[in-house]
Amino acid sequence: MIRIDALWLAAEPIDMRAGAERLLARVVQVFGVAQAHHGYLFANARGTRIKLAQCSQGRAARCCIHQ
Numbered sequence: 001m002i003r004i005d006a007l008w009l010a011a012e013p014i015d016m017r018a019g020a021e022r023l024l025a026r027v028v029q030v031f032g033v034a035q036a037h038h039g040y041l042f043a044n045a046r047g048t049r050i051k052l053a054q055c056s057q058g059r060a061a062r063c064c065i066h067q
Helices: 020-031
Strands: 006-009 038-043 050-056 059-066
Touching (some): 020 038
Parallel strands (some): 006 038
Antiparallel strands (some): 050 059
16 A cells, blocks of 8 residues: 655646656755655646656655556
8 A cells, every 4th residue: 555644746847757766856856855655746748647756765666657
């Protein structure tokens, strides 16, 4: 089971080719730190896809793409 205590929605679109490490770098750039058991949602420029990066103990553990 995936444990997510809080969800954060990115205000700016991101390139959907970004992998887990690049998304984690963006989270740290914007929020200063990636919290464990928090999920970060990113959307593409058209708003047709979202990507969830779930952080576990300071690193991006899972990356899921949904249309």
